[in-house]
Amino acid sequence: MIALATEVPPGDVERLRAQFPALCRRVNGHLLAYLDNAASAQQPAAVIDAIADYSRNHHSNVHRGVHTLSQEATALYEGARGKVRGFINAASEREIIFVRGTTEAINLVANTLGRTRLQPGDEIVISWLEHHANIVPWQLLCEQTGARLRVVPIDRRGVVDFDAYRALLGPRTKIVSLAHVSNALGTVLPIGEFIAEARDRGIATVVDGAQAVPHQRIDVQALGCDFYAFSGHKMYGPTGIGVLYGREAVLATLPPWQGGGDMILTVSFERTTYNSLPWRFEAGTPNIAGAVGLGAAIDWLAEVGMERIAAHEAELLAYATARLLTIPGLTIIGTAPDKASLVSFTVDGIHPHDLGTVLDAEGVAVRTGHHCAMPVMEFFDLPATARTSFALYNTRAEIEQLHAALTRAIGMLR
Amino acid sequence: MDLADLYRDVIVDHNRNPRNRGRLPQPSHSAEGNNPLCGDQLRVTLEVSDGVLRDIRCEGRGCAISTASASLMSEAVKGHSLAEVAGLFGQVHQMLTSHDAVPGPDLGKLAALSGVREFPARVKCASLCWHTLNAALAGDAAPVSTE
Numbered sequence A: 001m002i003a004l005a006t007e008v009p010p011g012d013v014e015r016l017r018a019q020f021p022a023l024c025r026r027v028n029g030h031l032l033a034y035l036d037n038a039a040s041a042q043q044p045a046a047v048i049d050a051i052a053d054y055s056r057n058h059h060s061n062v063h064r065g066v067h068t069l070s071q072e073a074t075a076l077y078e079g080a081r082g083k084v085r086g087f088i089n090a091a092s093e094r095e096i097i098f099v100r101g102t103t104e105a106i107n108l109v110a111n112t113l114g115r116t117r118l119q120p121g122d123e124i125v126i127s128w129l130e131h132h133a134n135i136v137p138w139q140l141l142c143e144q145t146g147a148r149l150r151v152v153p154i155d156r157r158g159v160v161d162f163d164a165y166r167a168l169l170g171p172r173t174k175i176v177s178l179a180h181v182s183n184a185l186g187t188v189l190p191i192g193e194f195i196a197e198a199r200d201r202g203i204a205t206v207v208d209g210a211q212a213v214p215h216q217r218i219d220v221q222a223l224g225c226d227f228y229a230f231s232g233h234k235m236y237g238p239t240g241i242g243v244l245y246g247r248e249a250v251l252a253t254l255p256p257w258q259g260g261g262d263m264i265l266t267v268s269f270e271r272t273t274y275n276s277l278p279w280r281f282e283a284g285t286p287n288i289a290g291a292v293g294l295g296a297a298i299d300w301l302a303e304v305g306m307e308r309i310a311a312h313e314a315e316l317l318a319y320a321t322a323r324l325l326t327i328p329g330l331t332i333i334g335t336a337p338d339k340a341s342l343v344s345f346t347v348d349g350i351h352p353h354d355l356g357t358v359l360d361a362e363g364v365a366v367r368t369g370h371h372c373a374m375p376v377m378e379f380f381d382l383p384a385t386a387r388t389s390f391a392l393y394n395t396r397a398e399i400e401q402l403h404a405a406l407t408r409a410i411g412m413l414r
Numbered sequence B: 001m002d003l004a005d006l007y008r009d010v011i012v013d014h015n016r017n018p019r020n021r022g023r024l025p026q027p028s029h030s031a032e033g034n035n036p037l038c039g040d041q042l043r044v045t046l047e048v049s050d051g052v053l054r055d056i057r058c059e060g061r062g063c064a065i066s067t068a069s070a071s072l073m074s075e076a077v078k079g080h081s082l083a084e085v086a087g088l089f090g091q092v093h094q095m096l097t098s099h100d101a102v103p104g105p106d107l108g109k110l111a112a113l114s115g116v117r118e119f120p121a122r123v124k125c126a127s128l129c130w131h132t133l134n135a136a137l138a139g140d141a142a143p144v145s146t147e
């Protein structure tokens, strides 16, 4: 076994773990080792309780009533928006749009910015390692507008080729949309450098931050992007809530997307006028409970500290990488020098799906499949990989549980 | 939930050494099947004449359950009439989906797959080859999908 400096004392992690009810349960007779955090992270009691408190005591509609509960619900909902603003250092709450998640955020940009800015022959640039959520909306847009999708290549490590990216940016490039962190490989892009290249050329920039936000401090003003999208359920919050950050100067020029209540000022059959930012992009009754839960997750993350989380997760990544590489026939897919705390891998002679079943029987939850990134799988000529992804509450003991379960799978199946 | 019930020796053996692997050069019937959840892909090629399934090959990549199931299926259907094949399909389907079904005597080695029903996420892996076989016999041009 290898010795690594532990940045966060183990007692600290145990105290954090105790706040997550799901982590205390057993699965198939074993203590749960939850290593599928890149799909969805577990929720601390603070988040669960905030949602329950809203549901028990304040549930009503927002922006619509003079009665007490409606005012409380509105204050909670808009309070959550304020927390999001601070969390990513946006300049104003007008730049924070609540959506269902990253997928809806990107679709919103495609349907507003995309439809108004693109002419036939214009180009949208993405990279090879995108999640389907950052591919398909742009393909739909291309079909509607006659624009073309251009794809920046990756190398065998899973690093996005910066020179190829620069070479792809041309006079027809109107939108660049890139993952900050790859969910399939863990690659962290030096996203600020990618954004700067596009900005210098007047190209609109969209960042899929779904995998970045839970692991590092994000400052959208420092990054300088036009849009930044992320999901609540990957950052210890509930499902069904996410955020689209949009720079106000850009948002102000966009037409609405969905129409309905809340997004209007006045409606008559002759003419409708639209609400101001950000509500113009929030048609209908929003996910109030979800926003409250997300706000609670942000408070909780602030208390733990993003730097502490990043240090602990970096330590887990190094430990897991070293331990997994001791398993004969195990290959790590995605070996970028700058990686988020996840490891995609294959084991010779054993399909990832079988690994997933054996691991589950041992209480170890990992993701197996194409990770909604089929072009990445195609690039490595694999049908699927197994992926272990870490959160602030994971431990070395859980990595040992994974190691033992993999050893058992090999004994059974190879 | 007992893993040994899923990965029985017969299944592990058929996964390691799949029978009737490959592709018939001039099949009378053929079809492709996909399981999008795990990325399994399968091609089944058949030689059918006078209502009898005379030869079969399966080719593709998939998990142990889908590989072994295709291998076991190929042995079970080879040389049988199409009516017998349809009967087997019904019995396999019953075995994979209903909890109290006792594997029928006709199933033979296919009964090794009876543990799969305790693992709902894996039933599609075991049934992919059978759906693909059916599609081939029906002459379906479009690939079948388990979704």
Ligand SMILES: Cc1ncc(COP(=O)(O)O)c(C=O)c1O
Pocket: A038, A039, A100, A101, A102, A103, A104, A131, A133, A134, A179, A181, A182, A183, A208, A210, A211, A231, A242, A372
């Ligand atoms: C990189 C990346 N982008 C987008 C998404 C889509 O997020 P959601 O399903 O929450 O909309 C995910 C997660 O599944 C992801 O990992």
